[in-house]
Amino acid sequence: MSIEQWRTAWQQLTAAGAPFEVVTPADGAPRYFRQTARTLQEVIDAGRVHGEREFLVWQEQRLSFADYFDQVDRLAGQLIARFGLQPGERVAIAMRNQPAWLVAFAAIQRCGAVCVPLNSWGLRDELLHGLEDSGAGLLLCDESRLTLLRDDLTARQRTTIVVGMTSVAGLPDYCFRYEDLLAAEALVVPAVRVEPHAPAMILYTSGTTSRAKGALSSHRAVCQALAALDFQSAFCALSSPQRIARVIDSGFAPTSLMAVPLFHVSGLHAQFLSALRGGRRLVLMYKWDVERAIDLIRDERCTQFNGAPVMMQQLFASPRFGGADTASLFGLGLGGGASSAALLGDMARRKPDVIGGSGYGLTESNGIGAAIGGDPFLYKPASCGWPLPIVDVRIGDSPAQPVPDGQPGLIWLRSPTLMSGYWNQPVASAETLCDGWLNTGDIGYLDDEGFLCISGRVKELINRGGEKISAAEIEACISEMPGVEDAAVFAVPDPLLGEAVALVIQGERLPSVQDAQLFIAARLAGYKVPAHVYRVTEALPRNATGKVLKAELKQRISG
Template sequence: MAVPAAASVRDANRYRPPRVTGLVDLLDAQVRERPYARALVVTGERVQLSYRALASLADEVAARLGGAGLGRGDAVGLICANTAEFVVALLGAARAGLVTAPLDPALPESQLSARLAALGARAVLLDASVSGRGVMLPAPAWSLRVDVSGAGTAAVELETGVCGQAQVSGAADELSERDALVLFTAGTTDRAKMVPLTHANVAASLRTICATYELGPDDATVAVMPFFHGHGLFAALLSSLASGGCVLLPERGRFSAGTFWDDMRAVDATWFTAVPAIHEILLDRSEREYPGPQAPPLKFVRSCSAPLNTATQRALERTFGAPLLSAYGMTESSHQATSEPLPQRGALRQGSVGRPTGVAVRVVDRSGRSCPAGVEGEVWVQGPTVARGYLADGDESARTFVDGWLRTGDLGALDEDGYLSLTGRIKNLINRGGEKISPEHVEDVLAGCPGVAEAAVFAMPDAVYGQRVGAAVVVREPDGVGREEILRYCRDHLAAFEVPDRLELVAALPYTAKGGLDRKAVQARYAS
């Protein structure tokens, strides 16, 4: 593919990989060499926060957390939107030697509590939007606030209380100060897998991402994806800070299509990364909202976390005047495992998610033997970004991590040049715009609704989100609970993205001869 005229070509001799060993020293090189360079652009007024100011705030939070009785290797939860509070809390906790577990603020209180209890978090850091909800959590909840003035000066407020004597419980006894993060994968409330990532895992991931896209101090982006996922955390936030770039955090800490291009122009963005669903939204609105010649020239656009169809990719490239690079990764691989290269560094392959980046990738058959080029099998990944296993789940760790290889559960094929194409998933998770949803979990919640006898959850094809959530429900009494009551129950017990987009009341569900739910029959009968 030819390089679009608007895409910049960087002199390879100018690129320098970031000198980081983890979250602890993420800012150090920039504070020494470029202390007053902008690190973040925050609030609705788009105020710039320098690397020196950000490091000072993180150091203050670290001191307060240490003074509250937290020790090195202790786990803390972090429930924040994409705000300055998230960044300051994450880096402050790292500087205090703590292990941070970011959680989705939109999760119901029951799920937040279950995950924090399973982890054994000794404290939870919240921003104002969460603390104002008055949620009850199984650990001391401390509200954190960052006030940024128009002049770029900032102050942090954090009332910690005292944790007292450490009583390690849950999975936290498997952690140490070499660990940086615990990220939760998709799963049921009490069975969501906990992935521990060390500072070495983090550093390897950031070096790889920065090298793949040649990120540096001249680059800037807008935070589109949430930071409690690896996509937004590693690819947008941490890689930008490690490379000396700048990240704009949208007002209220979440993506808004209506302000996206104004945000991009305000920060002179050179790239951004998103899931296909957001790319589709931006493309659909481009005729009336894309600023054309007034848009900042983009070096590239990145897509990850779900498949992007070729037609959309080409349309985005034509509209935005930049190459769209597909990438692939998992929480267990510290996000990125493969990516298409910058056009001046290699060819773009239709339908591919690129070549391995900093890891080894193989495709194996059911016997664990490597498949020939072009033959489909399960994708396995090995390298310095791969986690050591799951916390408090030895059986699942043994199944997923084999002789240093991560069994991804994804199906794909490698071509002769090492480019990976994905062909599907082995497991039956529903992928709604990058959000991975467990149908079993949604079924369990539906079954708990008064008046519901049984339920089957399935994926419905969708042009924007890739898949949406459908449900077929059998009620106990024909004149009993209705559709709207069931959906209201779901909204109270599920994250917003898990709530079925379509719910049908049916007389019976199909079962296999062995007595299990026949998911293929459910899909064929109800998904169209």
């Protein structure tokens, strides 16, 4: 298909009366999808129609949709009857991926409460910050998180429901076993009505340097985001009919291997909530391990895997990838960080029939911005795709004065999926949301065909004697050099230039410092060649979404 045919398919999906009809308000407010759920309660309840179809696979647990909803209703009944949970109250979840996480989220929404997913990768200070900052009166956690927070929870006597405890022996009075609550007599859950503009969740930003801020989103914002994800799937099917036909003809049931954390939009929205509505099977991983992932793809016949670039690199590097063990895998989605051209090319070469894709979004936009998949992905794999139909994009220092297409600048987004603001942070909210536009902090441009391309982050621009250098550009360049498995670029002080470029490369068979500099010099402007190159064999420190913790890395290097 040609790009003109893709545009036609796009227009057909969004026209009046179409499944993804887009409404343009007369008052100038952001465009929105007409046909969406009003609340997350409606989104979740839509999954009940799938009945006895298998939904969740995790270790020895297997739950049908009916099993899952039985647990949701049982937990919701206990939350209201035993703990007196009221609409609008905050409830935190702190545990690694497992069925109880998904049950807890739906039960919280069933009660009309506000869900606060906490970073289960975080240490005591980060977890405690999320609890205290959100004002959550109730916590659902696993045993590992209870161990981290036990002294703090005891001091505050915060009501805690613990998953996976084999007995109540040694549990403090404020703790209750999750399994006991599910085993109790089922209670009738009263209908709790919430409005579309009511708060639904607080998602903490996965910052790499500063303390995480809580992005508060309404039910309407999340529902519009889920509709945008559905649109992208439908557009991918229309623009890549031959690829979709091969998936259908394979006979494999749609099954996603889920290794990204549920406390992030890429896990919560794009995988869990989308699968729940659509009847897709989810195979959960407690934590990422590439060989275990391939075992699960083989044994459970997984058809889809979405992950951060570092996950995808490890998957492609396995000698088992591309053989019989991954024969069922037809969909690969990239997210969570910039991807090098080499990685994207490897994807197309190793699995030519794959439906590849990537996207661009933030926690503050509920993961929605631009997206690309299927044949359009092969056409422009280094781009993020077209902005989704309900998203406006402007490039420049101010959304009121956008620069021409092709010229890079600060990316601003406007859509109905944006957060309401940062929880209890009016100043930070005003700095990030400007007249309905979100300051993403990312640098990029719209090309002559309307595709959004990302070139770096404002905070990661290095000012070398007045020349602005994108760390992401150098990282993408050096990642194509043989022997370099991972890379990070950041600024270091320089007495003459103010800042100089520092590069850390990681791998088992790394090139020399001089060879790395020559490789970059042959491809980028001379002033972008790193003055300092550090070679390491240990993995670079990353947060839960795959972003390199550069502040921690700097300390390692300087130490």
